[in-house]
Amino acid sequence: MKIVVSKTVIEKAVSNICRVINSKNALPILGDILCQVNEQDKMMTLTGSDSEIYLLYTISLKEVEGGGEFCVDAGFLKKALAELKEQPVEIIADTENGLAAKFRLKHETGETEIPLENADEYPRSQDIGDDYILWNLDSGMVKRTLKRSLFATANDDLRPVMNGICFNYDGNHLDIVASNGHVLIRNTENVDITTNQPGSFIMQKKVAKILPELLDTDSEIDVLFNEKQCRIEQELMTIQFRLIEGKYPNYNSVIPDNAPYSFDADRESMLKAARNVVSFTNSSNRLVVMGIESQKLTLYGEDYDFSFKSTDSIGIENPHGNDMRIGVNGESLINELSRLAEQTVTVNYTDRSRAFTINPTDPICKDEEITMLLMPLLFNE
Numbered sequence: 001m002k003i004v005v006s007k008t009v010i011e012k013a014v015s016n017i018c019r020v021i022n023s024k025n026a027l028p029i030l031g032d033i034l035c036q037v038n039e040q041d042k043m044m045t046l047t048g049s050d051s052e053i054y055l056l057y058t059i060s061l062k063e064v065e066g067g068g069e070f071c072v073d074a075g076f077l078k079k080a081l082a083e084l085k086e087q088p089v090e091i092i093a094d095t096e097n098g099l100a101a102k103f104r105l106k107h108e109t110g111e112t113e114i115p116l117e118n119a120d121e122y123p124r125s126q127d128i129g130d131d132y133i134l135w136n137l138d139s140g141m142v143k144r145t146l147k148r149s150l151f152a153t154a155n156d157d158l159r160p161v162m163n164g165i166c167f168n169y170d171g172n173h174l175d176i177v178a179s180n181g182h183v184l185i186r187n188t189e190n191v192d193i194t195t196n197q198p199g200s201f202i203m204q205k206k207v208a209k210i211l212p213e214l215l216d217t218d219s220e221i222d223v224l225f226n227e228k229q230c231r232i233e234q235e236l237m238t239i240q241f242r243l244i245e246g247k248y249p250n251y252n253s254v255i256p257d258n259a260p261y262s263f264d265a266d267r268e269s270m271l272k273a274a275r276n277v278v279s280f281t282n283s284s285n286r287l288v289v290m291g292i293e294s295q296k297l298t299l300y301g302e303d304y305d306f307s308f309k310s311t312d313s314i315g316i317e318n319p320h321g322n323d324m325r326i327g328v329n330g331e332s333l334i335n336e337l338s339r340l341a342e343q344t345v346t347v348n349y350t351d352r353s354r355a356f357t358i359n360p361t362d363p364i365c366k367d368e369e370i371t372m373l374l375m376p377l378l379f380n381e
Helices: 007-017 074-082 139-152 205-214 267-278 330-338
Strands: 002-006 032-038 043-049 053-060 063-065 068-073 088-094 102-107 110-117 133-138 165-169 174-179 183-189 199-203 220-225 229-234 237-242 261-266 287-292 296-303 308-315 317-320 324-329 344-349 356-360 368-374
Touching (some): 007 043, 032 074, 068 074, 068 088, 074 110, 139 165, 139 205, 183 330, 199 205, 205 237, 261 267, 261 308, 267 296, 267 308, 267 344, 324 330
Antiparallel strands (some): 032 043, 068 110, 102 110, 133 220, 165 199, 174 183, 220 229, 229 237, 261 344, 287 296, 296 308, 344 356
């Protein structure tokens, strides 16, 4: 079997597939990429997996002689392509010689030879079947929402549902939610989803990390899922993965409605003040106290063990409510503020013992509502 393919085209596919592959997988064959060549269509599908996630890229070929499939080590193939300039590369897969089967990659100045593995041993993804829900989503929205939300996921062996990101469509709005019990982010998207019915699923964290790097923001994606599996398709890329099973907690019940007090603040100024103060707090809880006054917000940080202390104040606008001091984990506050792009945020609060929320005052995307929640830290006055 011989194929000729653009170096840039195959390298992009191989590099992205390597994001999925786990070099320490119990099945050695999963360190390989499965290559399936269709001579008639002049296409090749490359597949990588860690046994729970399958990532497939279909690429066009310049020339094809013979079809079939073979497995080649992902790491060595990536290295063989890395230092080459853009050029057509010739790949010869000698799959007929059993244990002596070889993969040869020829280029302008030389060639690389890698042993082949038996493609029959490569595990295949389960068919998602006919009983699934189909959504059609804007890829740019999914990409930015996952990047914004990932920090809020948990690492909780006792509650695995908290380790992922929940997608929940009620027929009118799509909520994309992440929480670790201390912080929560709810992205509510006013989207028109062509769907069989409302539904929800929990995406595992590894997929949420990888997917934004794979998506092309210029086209939509199809999302197909059932109770156990999800498949996302975009043009010539497909990723299929196992879902986190279980019921996600009722996140709406912990988000306060109509908090009586609020103020607006410049996001960058508040973020800078939090970063200035958090370095001087105790590493055990990173307690930062927000002192809210009529026209001013002062952040206080103190480490009693080392006698460190720091304060930073910024002006606030549209204050509604009484002066108050609220304790918060400073690193969580920084994480939430840094994930937003808007210039101004609105902070809504009730009292020092209840969760408070941060929302963009004037969202950049008018079809999107972002709510970030932080649980307070109690402290002695």
